[in-house]
Amino acid sequence: MVAVSSWLRSPCPALVIxxxxxxxxxxxxxxxxxxxxxxxxxxxxxxxxVAERSYAVHRADNEDGSATWWLLDETDLLLERxxxxxxxxxxxxxxxxxxxxxxxxxxxxxxAAHLADEVLVIAPPSVDGHPVTRCRRGEPPTYELxxxxxEAVAGLSEVLRGFPPVPSQWIDPxxxxxxxxRDVSSIVVTPLPGHGVPAGALILMRRGERFSEGEEAFARLxxxxxxxxxxxxxxxxxxxxxTERLTRDLLPPALRxxxxxxxxxxxRASGDTEHVGGDFYDVHELPDDQLFVVLGDVCxxxxxxxxxxxxxxxxxxxxxxxxxxxxxxxxxxxxxxxxTDESRFITTVVGTVRPVDxxxxxTLTSGGHLPPLIVRAxxxxxxxxxxxxxxxxxxxxxxxxxxxxxxxGDSCLLYTDGITEACGGxxxxxxxxxxxxxxxxTGCGGMPAEALVEHVHMLASHWIxxxxxxxxxxxxxxxxRRRTS
Amino acid sequence: xKAVDDLWEAVLDRDEHRATDxxxxxxxxxxxxxxxxDVIGAVQQRVGRxxxxxxxxxxxxxxxxxxxxxxxxxxxxxxxxxxxxxGRVTVACVDGEWHALPARLLAEVLSARGFAVDYxxxxxxxxxxxxxLHRTGPDVVALSSSIAxxxxxxxxxxTACQATGVPVMVGGAAFGTDGGHAKRFGANAWAADAxxxxxxLMSQTLSRPSAPHQPIDDLPHLADQEYTLVSRSARDLVRSxxxxxxxxxxxxxxxxxxxxxxxxxxxxxxxxxxxxxxxxNDDALFHTFLSWTGQVLDARGVPxxxxxxxxxxxxxxxxxxPRAQRMLKLRSCADAQ
Numbered sequence: 001m002v003a004v005s006s007w008l009r010s011p012c013p014a015l016v017i018x019x020x021x022x023x024x025x026x027x028x029x030x031x032x033x034x035x036x037x038x039x040x041x042x043x044x045x046x047x048x049x050v051a052e053r054s055y056a057v058h059r060a061d062n063e064d065g066s067a068t069w070w071l072l073d074e075t076d077l078l079l080e081r082x083x084x085x086x087x088x089x090x091x092x093x094x095x096x097x098x099x100x101x102x103x104x105x106x107x108x109x110x111x112a113a114h115l116a117d118e119v120l121v122i123a124p125p126s127v128d129g130h131p132v133t134r135c136r137r138g139e140p141p142t143y144e145l146x147x148x149x150x151e152a153v154a155g156l157s158e159v160l161r162g163f164p165p166v167p168s169q170w171i172d173p174x175x176x177x178x179x180x181x182r183d184v185s186s187i188v189v190t191p192l193p194g195h196g197v198p199a200g201a202l203i204l205m206r207r208g209e210r211f212s213e214g215e216e217a218f219a220r221l222x223x224x225x226x227x228x229x230x231x232x233x234x235x236x237x238x239x240x241x242x243t244e245r246l247t248r249d250l251l252p253p254a255l256r257x258x259x260x261x262x263x264x265x266x267x268r269a270s271g272d273t274e275h276v277g278g279d280f281y282d283v284h285e286l287p288d289d290q291l292f293v294v295l296g297d298v299c300x301x302x303x304x305x306x307x308x309x310x311x312x313x314x315x316x317x318x319x320x321x322x323x324x325x326x327x328x329x330x331x332x333x334x335x336x337x338x339x340t341d342e343s344r345f346i347t348t349v350v351g352t353v354r355p356v357d358x359x360x361x362x363t364l365t366s367g368g369h370l371p372p373l374i375v376r377a378x379x380x381x382x383x384x385x386x387x388x389x390x391x392x393x394x395x396x397x398x399x400x401x402x403x404x405x406x407x408x409g410d411s412c413l414l415y416t417d418g419i420t421e422a423c424g425g426x427x428x429x430x431x432x433x434x435x436x437x438x439x440x441x442t443g444c445g446g447m448p449a450e451a452l453v454e455h456v457h458m459l460a461s462h463w464i465x466x467x468x469x470x471x472x473x474x475x476x477x478x479x480x481r482r483r484t485s
Numbered sequence: 486x487k488a489v490d491d492l493w494e495a496v497l498d499r500d501e502h503r504a505t506d507x508x509x510x511x512x513x514x515x516x517x518x519x520x521x522x523d524v525i526g527a528v529q530q531r532v533g534r535x536x537x538x539x540x541x542x543x544x545x546x547x548x549x550x551x552x553x554x555x556x557x558x559x560x561x562x563x564x565x566x567x568x569x570x571x572g573r574v575t576v577a578c579v580d581g582e583w584h585a586l587p588a589r590l591l592a593e594v595l596s597a598r599g600f601a602v603d604y605x606x607x608x609x610x611x612x613x614x615x616x617x618l619h620r621t622g623p624d625v626v627a628l629s630s631s632i633a634x635x636x637x638x639x640x641x642x643x644t645a646c647q648a649t650g651v652p653v654m655v656g657g658a659a660f661g662t663d664g665g666h667a668k669r670f671g672a673n674a675w676a677a678d679a680x681x682x683x684x685x686l687m688s689q690t691l692s693r694p695s696a697p698h699q700p701i702d703d704l705p706h707l708a709d710q711e712y713t714l715v716s717r718s719a720r721d722l723v724r725s726x727x728x729x730x731x732x733x734x735x736x737x738x739x740x741x742x743x744x745x746x747x748x749x750x751x752x753x754x755x756x757x758x759x760x761x762x763x764x765x766n767d768d769a770l771f772h773t774f775l776s777w778t779g780q781v782l783d784a785r786g787v788p789x790x791x792x793x794x795x796x797x798x799x800x801x802x803x804x805x806x807p808r809a810q811r812m813l814k815l816r817s818c819a820d821a822q
Contacts, residue, residue, distance in 0.1 A: 092696045096650040099622035106650075233619075240620055272580075272610035426749035427727065428720030439743075443544040446499055451551035455544055458583050465720075465753075483502045 013055070013071040015040070016062070024066055033071070042069060047078075054078055083218055086114050087225065094229035098236040101131065101143055107192075107202065107226040108135035115219055116204035118184060121192075122148075123200035123230070124160045131200075152177040159191040162198025166191060168220055173205075186210045190223040194231030202226065250276040250310045252473070255283060260355035261291060262478040264449035266457040270301050270418070270471045277471035278305030279416045282313050284320055289355050292320055295414040295475050296348030296369060305471075308344050312337070316350075326350050326365035327399050330391055333367075337392030345392035349414055351477065359479035360406040365399050367391040370417060373438065375452065377409030377481075379445030381438045384412070406479040409446040418472035419456060424464040432463045449478040486511075488524045492556075493531060496549040501556075508556040509563065517564055517597050521590050522679055525553050525560075529586055533631075533658075537777065539784040550586055557586075561593060569601035571687065572624035575651075577605040577614055579630040579639040579659075587657055588629035591679040595627075598683050611642045618649045625674075625691055626651050627682065630659035633774070634757045637712070637764045640670045640700050647673070647694035654691065656682055666765060671703050706766045711806045716760040723752045726798045733794045747787075751778065752795065759799070762812055771812045 007014050013030035015023055023038060033050055042048060044059040048071075055071040062068060093106045104121045111119040112135040123131040128145045135141035150156045153176065158166045171180075171187040181187055184205040192199035202223045204211070211219070252267040269277035281295040294316050298308045315336050316329070323329050329350060337345065347369040354361045364372050368390035374382040388399035406412060415437075422432040440459055444452055453474040460472060488511035495503040512520045532549050535541045541549075576592040578585055585607035592604035603621060605614065618626060626646050630639045636659055646653045652673035660667040664675035673691045676682030701707050715722070727749055731737045740748065755778070762771035779792060800813040 093650065096648055096697060097622070098619035098649070102622045102650060236619065240616065268608065273612040275613070424720075426720075426746070426753035427724050440544075443542055444548075447544065447548045448499070448501065448551040448555070450554065451544075451547040454551070454583070455547045458543075458547075461581070466716075481499065481501070 007068070012073075015069045015071075016066050017069060019065040030071070040069070047074065079214075082114075086110065087222070090222065090225060091229075094226065098233045100230055100233040100237055101133075103226075103230045103233045104131065104133040104200070105135075105141045105143060107230070108133040108141045111135070111202065111204060111219075111222065112137045112139075112141070115215070115222065117207045118181070118205040120180065120203040120205070121200060121226075122150075122156075122160070122203065123234075124162075124198050130160075146179075148179050149177060153180060153189065156189060156201060159189065159201040160198060162191075162194055168216060168223075181205050183207065188216060188219065190219055192223050192227030192230055194227050194234070197231045197234055199227040199230040199234065247276055247306070249313075250306050252281055253283060258289070258291065260289060260480070261353055261360060262449040262480050263291075263293075263476070264453045264478075265475045266453040266473070268418075268457065268461075268469070268472045269306075270469055274303065274306070276303070276306035276309070277301050278309060279418060279471040279473035280309035280313055281414070281473050281475045282316065284317060286320075286324060286352070291353040292324065293351040293353060293414070293475065293477060294348060295416065295473060296346050296367075297416045297418075297471070297473075298346050299344050301471055305344070308346075311340070312346060312348075324352065326352070326363065326401050330365065330367045330388065330397060330399055334391045334394075334397050338395065345390050347390055349386070351412070351414070353477055356405065358405050359408050359410065360477070362404050362406060362412050362477060363401055364404065364412070365401040367397065367399060370415065370420065370434070371402075373413045373415075373441060374404055374406070375411045375413060375441050375444055375447075377407065377446040379442045381441045383438075406477070408479050408481045411444075411447065411449060411452055411476050411478040413441070413452065413456065414475040414477075415456065416471065416473045418470035419460045419474060422460040422464045422469060422472075424467050428465075432460055446481070447478075449476040452476045452478070486515075486523060486527075488515075488520070489527045489531075492524055492528045492553075496528060496532075496552045499548055499552060501552050504552050504556050505559045508560055512560055512563065517560060518594055518680070520560060521557065521593050521597075525556060526587075526590055526679070529553060529590075537781075539781050550584075554586060554589065557589060557593060561596075564593075564597060567599060569596075570599040571601070572690075573601040573603070573621070574686065575603045575605065575614075575618065575621065575623040575626045577609045577626065577628060578607040579628055579635050579642050580608060580610050581638055582607055582630050582632060582635050582657075584629075584631040584657075587631065587679070588627070591627060591629065591656070591682055594679045594683050595686070598687065600683075600686065611638075611645055614642065615645055615649060618646060618651050623651060625654055625686060627654045627656065629657040630655070631657045633659050633770060634761045635659055636666060636761055637716075640703070640764075643670055643672060644698070644700045644703075647671075648697035650693055652691035652694055654682060654686070666767075669703060669765070671698075704764070704766065706808070707764070709808065711808050712760055712763040715756070715763055715803065715806065715809060719753070719756045719760060722756050722799070722802055723749060726795065726802060727752055729798050730791075730795060733798075734791065748791075751782070754778070755795065755799070759809060759812060763806075763808055766808065768812050 008027045010027055011029055013033045014027045015030050016025045018024045042057045047054050047056050053073060053075040056074050058070045060068045090110050094103055097103055108119045108121045118136045121133045129147040132146055133141055133143045150160060155166050155169050168188055168190040171189060173184050173187055176187055184207055186206050188204050188211055190202045192202055204219060252265055255263040255265050265281050278298040278301045284292040286292050298305045315333060319329055319332050348367045349369040349372060350365050352363045364384045364386050366386040367388045371386055372384040384402045386400055386402040389397040420432055420434050420437055444455060453476045456474050488507055491507045492504055495507055508520055511524050532546055536546050574595055576588050578588050592602045596602045628643060643653045654674040655667045655672045656676045667675035676685055758771055758774040796813050803809040
């Protein structure tokens, strides 16, 4: 009978155990698995470990009271499952961060937990050395920038250059440099492929057994995912650094405090993802403790407008070296803007601040911009009597300059239409408007400059609520209150 | 402490020089941390109480805070510089949060305790904060929020920070006196004040957040969309309730522009708090706000009986929203207490 004898030739180990628990018979596969006599106490469905492999044991009851136990080898299944879980966990952890250091740390931590006793992730060098993350199993990872001799490790410099392509390679622990490893029995260096930018190398080290072929293959898979994540993070960092450098000059300047003048500015670009927009302000120091202040608005918004503000600010700074008279300055700026390719015009207001005995003497000239507001310490609000033509659109411009004196506690507020044209309010469809701004400022007499700009910015933002807003810039020039005692 | 009263007097007079003198002298006697938290912090809390009691205006609050802020700067300059010995912490306010000083005080305390601190200040749009976290890879981000209505934004920002793998500690009055809101958001830590925040960061390493999740996973009740619909139509709601209110209360017809704006703003506030309470599914949040508004209206001389028809009109507008109905109805019990 074929059916009876077939279990004997089954590749699956099987044993018949009688009612007393003694082994009655085994098939060939079971005999080779259990060369010695055994007296198993298994539970149906459990996984048992025999000769370094894992078996799921299944019991099938026979009519005579005995039971046939089948052992299904699931070693490879469990290994695959563990590796899939590791890759999933790694992908999840690596996807979260665009920080190269953090990515390296995650890679080192996971590799030390699952692949090796000690792990080193080393990235291509910066000027301060190679970023190196080291992690020993069970310990927290460490990150440092250090100068190491990569030439001392065969193939490592090629891996770190990302070219020519090199396979994973074994390093003899006996010749490994001190900085790399101590007291390890095997070392394997695997490239972290960066696709375009080299991401570095993953160095796995073990103290006991060597790496099997399967483990090495899995390490390569692990490294290829890690490399993609690390290089994405590096690319993001590069781009972010470039953006930061190029836009640094477009950011509103940090305003410092002067002995006789308090200055404070607030800026918010219309887009939440941008730091810069089409509004701008700047402060320049002139001889005799005088300050030159400019605030303005380039027509349009976004990055193109922001780029234009950079040009305008540079032009103003350059012109200031030869002309400080407002009318002449705005004429020159008008000419300069007319002769550039881009046809963007601006509105601007310029001010010269001079300390006097009574406080501050401020000269103000508007080039088509909202006139500055004077907030007296008493809470009285005045509008500076200056008006003029837009700058950069007509061949000739006309300006009218106003002069005001700020007594201690008085402020002069320069702002862009992002404040007054803020649309919203409790009913959702009103402009904030100049009247409302002036009314609000009557409660702001004697405020420090920072508080004044913050308050104005807040009122406009609250007015807008959750809605979209234009670029906003506010600048306050305040005559400081004098020390009483 | 005498310094608290002295500083309070000085900031009320808007006398920056005197305020700075008080702070520097107190630092000599008590040390920087005590002055930051128990003098400047205490005065700042008093500002909050005075504002809540309608005894000072928002403009005054800003002026006082600016003077306190300068005192912090003066104090900071005199602090001996030391190399950071602990981890790196990013301190920021939730976008739309105007109260920057609590976060600044935390930043100062952490720096003094030896942390490497990046203080980003108030009004940090979430995309800027996230980019900053990727760029700098801090060990912890500390998020501050004072105003309850910023809670939904705080939750979104917190979840976004966690999705970069950085643990988030939250603090500030918005999260409740026991930090209950922070727990429901799944914050990695909550601290009642700057001192306990610093203690906690020194004594333990916050665990990294697990895999990214959706904010709605923390607050399953959001699935009914009541918050979404109410917050989206907030302005229409305010407009129609305002019009109906004018019909109920003929006195409103003779209101000045400013009174009209006040009334509309009060209405907008009520709707904003109702939306926040819906977000948190927290009736008490709404009722606490209502009783506080009642007190402010009293202080302002506005008869608080305006409140009753307002809430009835709102309830009529939100007929199809069971949770909003519950909150608007239960108020009579809350009023009775």
